[in-house]
Amino acid sequence: MNKVTAGKRDAKVRSDCYIELERKNSGGIKLDLKSKVSVMYGNDIKNTIHEMCRFFGLKHAGIYIEDSGALPSTIMARFELAVKRLFPEIEKEYLPDFNPANDYKTKKNRLRRSRLYLPGNEPKFFPNAGLHKPDGIILDLEDSVSPLEKDAARLLVRNSLRAIDFYGAERMVRINQLPRGLDDLQYVVPHNVHVILIPKCESADDVKLVENKVNEIKKQFNIKRNIYFMPIIESALGVIKAYEIATASKNNCALAIGLEDYTADIGTQRTNEGKESFFARSMLVNAAKAAGIQPIDTVFSDVTDMEGLRKSVIEAKALGFEGKGCIHPRQIKVVHEAFAPAEEEIEKAKKIIDAFKEAKKKGLGVVSLGSKMIDPPVVKRAERVMELVKSMKN
Amino acid sequence: MKLVKNAVGRLVPTNVNGQKQIPFKGVGKYKPKGKKAAPPIRSCADYPADGNKVVKNLKEALKKAGLKDGMTISTHHHLRNGDALTNYLFDTIKAMGVKNIRWFPSASFPVHKHLIKYLEDGTIHHIEGSMNGPLGRFTSEGKMRGTGVLRSHGGRWQAIQDGEVHIDIAVIAAPTADPFGNATGDRGPSACGLLGFALADSIYADNVIVATDNLVPFPCIPWQIQGNNVDYVVEVDSLGDPAKIVSGTTQVTKSPDRLLIAEYIAQFFEDAGIMKDGFSFQAGAGGINLAFAVYLRERMKKKGIKARFIRGGSTKYLVEMLEEGLTDFILDGQTFDLEGVRSMRENPNHVNTSPFTSYNYHGKGNFASMVDAAVLGATEVDINFNGNVVTHSDGYLLHGIGGWQNALFAKTTILAVPSFRDRIPVIVDEVTTLVGPGELIDVIVTERGIAINPRRKDLIKATKNSSLPIRPIEEIYEEVNKICGGKPAKPKVNKNKVVAIIKWVDGTVIDSVYQVEQ
Numbered sequence: 001m002n003k004v005t006a007g008k009r010d011a012k013v014r015s016d017c018y019i020e021l022e023r024k025n026s027g028g029i030k031l032d033l034k035s036k037v038s039v040m041y042g043n044d045i046k047n048t049i050h051e052m053c054r055f056f057g058l059k060h061a062g063i064y065i066e067d068s069g070a071l072p073s074t075i076m077a078r079f080e081l082a083v084k085r086l087f088p089e090i091e092k093e094y095l096p097d098f099n100p101a102n103d104y105k106t107k108k109n110r111l112r113r114s115r116l117y118l119p120g121n122e123p124k125f126f127p128n129a130g131l132h133k134p135d136g137i138i139l140d141l142e143d144s145v146s147p148l149e150k151d152a153a154r155l156l157v158r159n160s161l162r163a164i165d166f167y168g169a170e171r172m173v174r175i176n177q178l179p180r181g182l183d184d185l186q187y188v189v190p191h192n193v194h195v196i197l198i199p200k201c202e203s204a205d206d207v208k209l210v211e212n213k214v215n216e217i218k219k220q221f222n223i224k225r226n227i228y229f230m231p232i233i234e235s236a237l238g239v240i241k242a243y244e245i246a247t248a249s250k251n252n253c254a255l256a257i258g259l260e261d262y263t264a265d266i267g268t269q270r271t272n273e274g275k276e277s278f279f280a281r282s283m284l285v286n287a288a289k290a291a292g293i294q295p296i297d298t299v300f301s302d303v304t305d306m307e308g309l310r311k312s313v314i315e316a317k318a319l320g321f322e323g324k325g326c327i328h329p330r331q332i333k334v335v336h337e338a339f340a341p342a343e344e345e346i347e348k349a350k351k352i353i354d355a356f357k358e359a360k361k362k363g364l365g366v367v368s369l370g371s372k373m374i375d376p377p378v379v380k381r382a383e384r385v386m387e388l389v390k391s392m393k394n
Numbered sequence: 395m396k397l398v399k400n401a402v403g404r405l406v407p408t409n410v411n412g413q414k415q416i417p418f419k420g421v422g423k424y425k426p427k428g429k430k431a432a433p434p435i436r437s438c439a440d441y442p443a444d445g446n447k448v449v450k451n452l453k454e455a456l457k458k459a460g461l462k463d464g465m466t467i468s469t470h471h472h473l474r475n476g477d478a479l480t481n482y483l484f485d486t487i488k489a490m491g492v493k494n495i496r497w498f499p500s501a502s503f504p505v506h507k508h509l510i511k512y513l514e515d516g517t518i519h520h521i522e523g524s525m526n527g528p529l530g531r532f533t534s535e536g537k538m539r540g541t542g543v544l545r546s547h548g549g550r551w552q553a554i555q556d557g558e559v560h561i562d563i564a565v566i567a568a569p570t571a572d573p574f575g576n577a578t579g580d581r582g583p584s585a586c587g588l589l590g591f592a593l594a595d596s597i598y599a600d601n602v603i604v605a606t607d608n609l610v611p612f613p614c615i616p617w618q619i620q621g622n623n624v625d626y627v628v629e630v631d632s633l634g635d636p637a638k639i640v641s642g643t644t645q646v647t648k649s650p651d652r653l654l655i656a657e658y659i660a661q662f663f664e665d666a667g668i669m670k671d672g673f674s675f676q677a678g679a680g681g682i683n684l685a686f687a688v689y690l691r692e693r694m695k696k697k698g699i700k701a702r703f704i705r706g707g708s709t710k711y712l713v714e715m716l717e718e719g720l721t722d723f724i725l726d727g728q729t730f731d732l733e734g735v736r737s738m739r740e741n742p743n744h745v746n747t748s749p750f751t752s753y754n755y756h757g758k759g760n761f762a763s764m765v766d767a768a769v770l771g772a773t774e775v776d777i778n779f780n781g782n783v784v785t786h787s788d789g790y791l792l793h794g795i796g797g798w799q800n801a802l803f804a805k806t807t808i809l810a811v812p813s814f815r816d817r818i819p820v821i822v823d824e825v826t827t828l829v830g831p832g833e834l835i836d837v838i839v840t841e842r843g844i845a846i847n848p849r850r851k852d853l854i855k856a857t858k859n860s861s862l863p864i865r866p867i868e869e870i871y872e873e874v875n876k877i878c879g880g881k882p883a884k885p886k887v888n889k890n891k892v893v894a895i896i897k898w899v900d901g902t903v904i905d906s907v908y909q910v911e912q
Contacts, residue, residue, distance in 0.1 A: 015816045036817075036818075037816070037882075039789065039882075039885045039886070040787055040878075041882060043883065044879055044880060044883075068816065069816025069817040070816075071817055071877065072879040124816075128841055131654060328650065
């Protein structure tokens with residue numbers, strides 16, 4: 001192969017670029033740049049490309065770039081992709097600077113009401129995703145990326161984890177179905193990914209395979225922070241094995257359900273009422289709760305139907321779910337509102353916590369509210385309610 | 395070309411196209427004396443007593459109006475991107491062999507790229523109005539013979555009434571007219587709503603031609619343009635493409651980031667105390683502005699608050715607010731969709747206005763300064779709150795001013811802008827072209843936060859406890875630069891070649907646009 005392409009171009013493409021890279025034996029680096037931002041950043045782009053050529057040891061090449069306003073980390077990912085498509089033997093990675101703003105941690109039991117899916121090969125959605133305040137963002141390497149662009153998405157997701165500020169959202173990546181997903185891990189584990197979503201999970205072994213690989217990479221890069229797992233159950237077998245999966249790793253933080261694949265697997269259609277998935281969803285809630293982790297509901301796919309979404313979240317909450325997948329930023333607010341505790345729930349929680357504090361101050365072993373004794377789990381639930389209230393204000 | 399520094403530190407020429415220019419002196423500082431311009435006295439004896447002023451065709455009308463080289467011809471943008479008449483007008487002028495026309499449109503649209511060949515061959519000498527899209531590109535590359543002059547809608551009225559621009563022939567596209575020249579825009583196959591932008595021309599021009607594709611017997615009611623000011627009436631097959639004159643329906647933006655900005659603005663109205671009984675606001679038809687009106691409406695309903703008037707750019711969203719009783723009046727400057735046109739035709743509380751009532755700075759007041767808050771857009775805003783609406787960061791002139799400068803006089807002016815577009819920062823250190831001085835711009839709302847002009851201590855105080863992300867503008871500026879990969883380089887322009895000037899609302903020159911080096 002003497003010529004490869006990378007990236008995207010057409011009238012509708014924004015914040016991305018298209019690159020042609022041609023192998024040459026002489027003549028040095030010939031760079032032809034057409035950019036929407038050539039006045040503002042043309043020199044900057046050229047410098048980046050030349051620096052990357054030096055980095056990868058490229059001495060002679062024909063490079064053609066059509067840029068529709070790609071951010072620097074995107075241009076770097078696209079050009080690295082072109083280089084690696086032309087020279088598959090090159091292994092070293094050209095990493096954009098790690099944005100210090102991205103050096104934040106997560107917690108196993110943090111709120112996960114909303115998680116916003118971002119197609120892993122669509123850079124235009126990344127820089128503003130965190131502004132809509134989802135609890136988490138998911139850079140998706142799986143279903144939203146075409147099989148031919150898996151290599152592209154890996155590099156883009158890696159660069160974005162380093163360079164793009166997601167404004168405090170939990171940083172999640174959905175890897176590909178195993179075994180391919182195992183190869184995704186080296187692109188995300190070293191770059192402060194918080195949670196790995198494991199799709200189409202059907203056994204404890206699936207989780208353990210991921211865990212082992214993650215541990216291997218962590219060791220290699222001397223990473224101390226915990227990386228958590230969220231297995232996604234999307235099949236009849238997965239549902240039956242939900243508890244086994246939920247308890248497969250101490251780093252499991254949540255168990256999610258994916259209903260598109262599940263309903264197909266049991267040979268039925270997905271409906272708004274959701275009778276067909278009632279068993280699976282209840283099973284999943286039970287398994288997660290039994291394992292002490294969060295049950296997370298599937299996505300609501302009609303992005304225009306906010307009322308339907310609200311109802312669906314209220315129903316999920318009633319079943320015991322603590323989170324919902326979002327495929328559009330406008331869904332986030334609705335999801336948060338619907339998961340929010342009701343006024344009387346908040347009032348009651350306040351009273352319980354006050355009573356608990358009072359009892360503690362007085363050194364009482366038993367907490368009571370009025371004539372009622374309050375058990376520790378009740379206090380815990382009240383604390384959870386107040387935590388929710390607090391996070392809603394932020 | 396001699397350039398001097400004006401009151402905002404911008405270099406501007408003192409003479410353009412042979413006319414003396416006054417550099418911008420500051421907001422409210424320049425007050426010319428003397429009398430307004432006036433049209434020539436005419437006698438009824440020279441016009442048909444039966445009121446029938448219809449002539450055979452446009453060529454005939456132009457001939458009778460005494461068309462000759464170097465004249466100033468005005469047109470209007472009511473037909474927006476559906477305008478076929480202006481292109482036909484210049485085809486006719488070209489066929490008549492006339493040259494060096496000063497074209498004085500109230501605005502231009504991409505459809506007018508047809509006229510580039512007439513700019514090239516000298517039929518048109520230069521444009522005073524707006525140079526949008528392809529015409530702007532042509533101008534920026536230094537290809538126009540004369541220097542472009544950009545004015546706001548209010549500034550256009552001011553220039554005509556103050557005698558700065560003398561119109562030889564005004565050609566008014568009228569969706570409905572009678573043989574006497576009475577004309578309206580609110581009905582007919584090419585209905586556009588109102589004809590306010592042509593009003594000054596009808597009063598002050600030496601010769602007025604009304605062209606219509608819907609000639610009705612006298613009287614044409616209502617008469618937005620009075621036949622008593624009209625010299626000739628011409629019937630044409632079609633004024634243009636109705637689908638491009640007004641949109642069937644205007645759509646609210648689907649962009650989640652723009653919706654977020656719109657939501658922030660609506661909340662700002664409430665938190666800052668702007669949204670109260672009897673208030674007023676102005677909103678255009680840009681994607682963010684429409685969405686803002688939708689969110690504000692929800693808040694008004696929830697709180698049971700009613701506005702006294704809304705200034706538009708009307709759309710079905712404002713019409714719905716009028717019909718629901720959320721506002722007593724719409725004072726409309728132009729109509730953007732079919733619902734707006736219908737409402738203006740049927741609802742007496744949907745009132746048509748002109749740049750005279752709304753915007754003219756050399757009048758005894760205007761509506762713009764009486765509005766509680768205006769929500770506007772911009773191509774760039776700088777850390778001193780100066781705004782640009784005409785050029786892009788690459789130096790190219792691509793838009794007109796519209797009513798933007800005039801609307802800045804609202805009690806609170808809010809610019810709704812994304813902090814960057816793709817990789818193009820919108821919040822910059824210094825605007826490419828200064829079209830509106832920062833002292834009139836109060837609030838910048840972006841998806842990354844809201845910046846309040848430090849001059850507006852009242853707004854800062856009022857929103858002290860708001861949950862809105864209110865931040866210093868410098869902080870947003872720094873963040874955007876970081877995202878885009880550093881401070882953007884400035885365009886290479888030829889500082890010796892001014893291709894267009896930007897007029898302030900009082901006729902002084904606030905900034906220059908330079909030739910872009912390719």
